[in-house]
Amino acid sequence: MLKFEIEKRDGLARVGVVHTPHGDIKTPAFVGAATRATVKALTMKEMRELGSQSILANTYHLILAPGADLIEEAGGLAEFSSWHGPTFTDSGGFQIFSLPDVKITENGAKFRSVINGDKFEMTPESSMQDQWKIGADIHMAFDHLAKSEKREDIEEAMERTHRWLDRCVKEHDSIRARVLAEPLFQGHTQGRSAKPTVLEKGVSATRAHEQYLYAVVQGGTFLDLRKQSAEYCASKDVDGFGIGGVFTAEGMEEMLKTVNAILPENKPRHLLGMGQEPIDLFVGAEQGCDTFDCVAPTRMARNGSLYTLDGRINIKNARFKHDFTPIMPDCDCECCKNYTKAYLHHLFKTDEITAKVLASIHNERFVVRTVDNIREAILDGTFQDYKQNFLKRYYH
Numbered sequence: 001m002l003k004f005e006i007e008k009r010d011g012l013a014r015v016g017v018v019h020t021p022h023g024d025i026k027t028p029a030f031v032g033a034a035t036r037a038t039v040k041a042l043t044m045k046e047m048r049e050l051g052s053q054s055i056l057a058n059t060y061h062l063i064l065a066p067g068a069d070l071i072e073e074a075g076g077l078a079e080f081s082s083w084h085g086p087t088f089t090d091s092g093g094f095q096i097f098s099l100p101d102v103k104i105t106e107n108g109a110k111f112r113s114v115i116n117g118d119k120f121e122m123t124p125e126s127s128m129q130d131q132w133k134i135g136a137d138i139h140m141a142f143d144h145l146a147k148s149e150k151r152e153d154i155e156e157a158m159e160r161t162h163r164w165l166d167r168c169v170k171e172h173d174s175i176r177a178r179v180l181a182e183p184l185f186q187g188h189t190q191g192r193s194a195k196p197t198v199l200e201k202g203v204s205a206t207r208a209h210e211q212y213l214y215a216v217v218q219g220g221t222f223l224d225l226r227k228q229s230a231e232y233c234a235s236k237d238v239d240g241f242g243i244g245g246v247f248t249a250e251g252m253e254e255m256l257k258t259v260n261a262i263l264p265e266n267k268p269r270h271l272l273g274m275g276q277e278p279i280d281l282f283v284g285a286e287q288g289c290d291t292f293d294c295v296a297p298t299r300m301a302r303n304g305s306l307y308t309l310d311g312r313i314n315i316k317n318a319r320f321k322h323d324f325t326p327i328m329p330d331c332d333c334e335c336c337k338n339y340t341k342a343y344l345h346h347l348f349k350t351d352e353i354t355a356k357v358l359a360s361i362h363n364e365r366f367v368v369r370t371v372d373n374i375r376e377a378i379l380d381g382t383f384q385d386y387k388q389n390f391l392k393r394y395y396h
Contacts, residue, residue, distance in 0.1 A: 001212075001239055001267075002018065002019070002020070002138070002210075002212040002239035002240060002267070002268070003018075003019040004016055004017070004018050004019070004240070004266060004267060004268045004290075005017045005019070006265070006266070007379070008378060008379055010378050010381070010383055011286070012256075012257065012260050012261070012286065012287050012288035013028075013285055013286050013287070013288060013378050013383060014027075014288065014290070014378070015027065015028070015375050015378045015379050016268070016290060018086070018240075018268050018290065018291070020054075020086040020087075020137040020138065020212075021137055021209040021210050021211075022078055022084060022085055022086050022087060022137055022209075023053075023085045023086050024053075024086070025053045025054050025086050025291065026053065026375065027268065027290035027291060027375070028281075028284075028285040028289065028290055028291065028292070028371050028374055028375050028378075029053050029054065029290070029291050029292075029371060029372075029375070030052075030275060030281070030291075030292050030293070030294075030367050030368050030370075030371040031052075031053075031054045031055060031056045031088060031270075031291050031292065031293040032047050032052040032054070032055040032056070032293070032364065033055075033056055033293050033294060033295040033298070034047075034055035034056060034057050034081065034083070035057065035058045035061050035295060036057070036058070036061045036062065036065070037057050037062060037071070037077060037080060037081040038081065039055065039298060039360075039364070040295075040298050040299070040302065040356075040360065041298060041301070041302060041356045041357050041360040042298070042357065042360050042361065042364065044081060044082050044083045046334075046357075046361060047083070047364070048085070049334070050333060050334075050361060050364055050365040050368060051365065051368045051369065051372065052085075052364070052368055053085065053086065054085055054086035054087060054088065054291075055081075055083050055085070055086075055087055055088070056087070056088035056089065056090060056293045057077055057081075057087065057088070057089050057090075057134065057136065058089070058090050058092045058095065059089050059090060059091050059092045059127060059130055059131055059134065060091070060092020060093075060095045060096050060122070061092060061095065062089075062130075062134055063092075063120065063122075063130055064113050064114070064115055064120075065115055068129075068130040068131075068133040068134050069133060071133060071134050071135070072133040072134070072135070075135075076134065076135025076136075077089070077134050077135050077136050078135070086137050086138075087135075087136040087137050087138070088136055088137070088138045088139075088140070088270070088291075088293070089131045089134055089136040089138070089139050089140065090140045090242075090272065090293075091122075091127050091131070091139075091140045091141065091142040091143065091216075092122075093109075093142055093143045093144060093145055093216075093244075094145050094244070094272075094273065096109050096111055096122060097109065097144060097145050097146070097147060098147070099111050099114075104144070106160070106163075107121075107123055108121055108122050108123030108124065108126070108142075108164075109121065109122050109123075109144075122142065123142070123167075124141070124142045124164040124165075124167035124168045124171065125167060125168075125171045127141075127142035127168065128142075128168055128171040128172045128175060128213075129171070129175065131211075132172075132175050132179075132211060135211070136211065137209075137210075137211060137212060138211075138212045138213075138214060138239070138240065138270075139172070139211060139212065139213050139214065140213075140214050140216055140242045140270075140272070141161075141164065141165045141168040141169075141213060141214065141215050141216050141238075141242075142164050142168055143161040143164065143165075143216040143218055143242075143244055144157040144158075144160045144161045144164065144218070145157065145218065145244060145245050146220070146245075149220070149221075151220075151222060151225075154218075154219065154220035154222065154225060155222075155225055157218065158218045158219050158220075158225055158228070158229050161216065161218045161229070162229070162232045162233075165215050165216070165232075165233065165236060165238075166236075168213065169213065169215075169236055169237065169238065172211075172213045176210075176211065179211075212239035212240065213238050213239055214238060214239060214240040214241055214242045214268075214270060215233035215236055215238045215240075215241055215242070216233070216241070216242040216243070216244045216272070217229045217230050217233050217241060217242070217243045217244065217259055217263075218244055218245050219245070220245055221251055221255070223254065223255060223258050226255050226258055226259050227258055227259070227262065229259075230258070230259040230260075230262040230263055231262055233263070234262055234263050234264055238267075239267065239268075240267045240268040240269065240270065241263050241267060241268070241269045241270070242269075242270045242271075242272050243256070243259060243269060243270070243271050243272060243289065244272045244273070246271065246272070246273070246274055247273070249277060249279050249280050249283055252274075252280070252283055252284070252287075253283050253286075253287060256271075256283065256284065256287035256288065256289065257287050257288075260287055260288035260289070261288075263288075268290045268291065269288060269289050269290050269291075270289070270290065270291045270292070270293070271284045271289040271291070271292045271293075272293065273293065273294055273295075274292055274293075274294055275292045275293065275294035275296065275297070275367060276294055276296035276297075276300075278307075278367075278370055278390065278391065278394055279391060279395070280292070280294075281367070281370055281371055281374065282374065282387045282390070282391065285371070285374045285375075285378070286383070286387070292371070294367075297360075297363040297364050297366070297367045298360040298363060298364060300312070300363060301356065301359035301360040301362065301363040301364075302356045302359065302360065304316040304348045304355075304359065306327055306344075306359055306362060306363060307362070307363050307366040307367070308327060308328050309328060309390075309393055309394060310393060310394065310396065311394055311395065311396065313327075315327075315341060315344045315345050315348055315359070316345065316348050316349065317345075320341040320342060320344070320345040321342060321345050321346075322342060323340065323341040323342050323345070324340045324341070324342050325340060325341060326339065326340060326341070327341060327344070327362055328362075328366075331362065331365065331366070331369075332365070332369075333361050333362045333365035333366070334358075334361050335358040335359070335361050335362040336362060339358060344358060344359065370390075373386065374386070374387075
């Protein structure tokens with residue numbers, strides 16, 4: 001099983017360490033959203049320098065391009081992307097079930113590539129096979145996220161998610177058993193591998209390390225369905241848990257409190273796709289989530305929306321044209337240490353690519369640093385004070 005140590009608790013909130021084959025993740029932690037094996041506008045070197053501990057790639061996007069087989073040929077996600085730290089892969093269920101032409105059956109989902117129109121089918125089994133080829137340390141089970149907000153549709157999708165989880169577990173364990181039985185398996189943890197040696201059914205020896213599986217809790221906004229889903233996922237022999245289908249902080253606190261009171265305390269929990277607003281991070285950590293991912297910090301940065309301790313600003317506004325101060329005077333990111341708001345304003349107004357790079361560095365560092373501070377506040381017993389002071393100032 002994936003090793004997870006809890007160092008301190010404060011109610012449901014906890015500080016811990018997730019030990020992966022490619023290094024440790026000190027939790028709570030914000031995970032960089034490297035959807036297509038890259039965090040948009042940033043290099044992996046920049047991600048390391050701004051303090052990111054891990055990245056999360058998206059299986060759906062990676063099977064469209066460049067394909068799981070090519071990533072396997074390259075030696076796996078870490079080698080392919082030059083990120084030699086802990087890695088996650090989401091199944092991409094959210095993206096697949098958001099497609100207008102997706103066909104859902106009990107077997108899986110059929111859809112066409114948005115790139116070239118090629119036909120694809122993802123099943124629980126193919127999701128596990130592709131994620132093993134991609135070679136991340138932690139995989140998410142293939143889940144069905146309902147488009148509808150109707151209870152009957154959400155319940156149907158949740159029950160299908162549970163049936164698919166059983167199939168994911170079976171396939172994951174089958175692949176894992178083959179890898180561990182292979183004589184070439186040496187429990188590699190990191191570093192460059194030799195030329196890929198392809199094992200049975202395409203499992204490459206370059207990624208012959210432990211790979212772990214998280215079940216995904218669904219149930220929408222209905223607490224009784226969330227409770228049912230948490231109980232079902234908790235009963236399975238998995239390494240951790242993703243919590244999916246959460247889009248706003250409204251109602252999130254009670255839902256997470258319900259779910260995380262049920263999920264085993266000794267296994268890590270990942271809040272999928274949350275972290276656009278700082279309140280998401282505080283609520284998630286307070287209610288027992290250990291890791292978070294979200295594309296919003298860099299997406300907003302590319303549009304000129306920047307985090308500050310006093311709330312978000314739009315750097316394109318005319319008031320910043322003659323502002324020769326950094327975005328945040330006490331921010332230690334590369335952008336704030338070297339550039340002014342006036343310079344960022346100029347770059348955005350002239351549509352320079354560098355604008356997106358510098359803004360993304362700042363926003364990603366802001367979120368990573370906020371979660372790091374949450375972790376330290378839980379450790380020293382000042383979490384409630386930190387939360388109150390931060391949110392009062394940010395949402396003034």
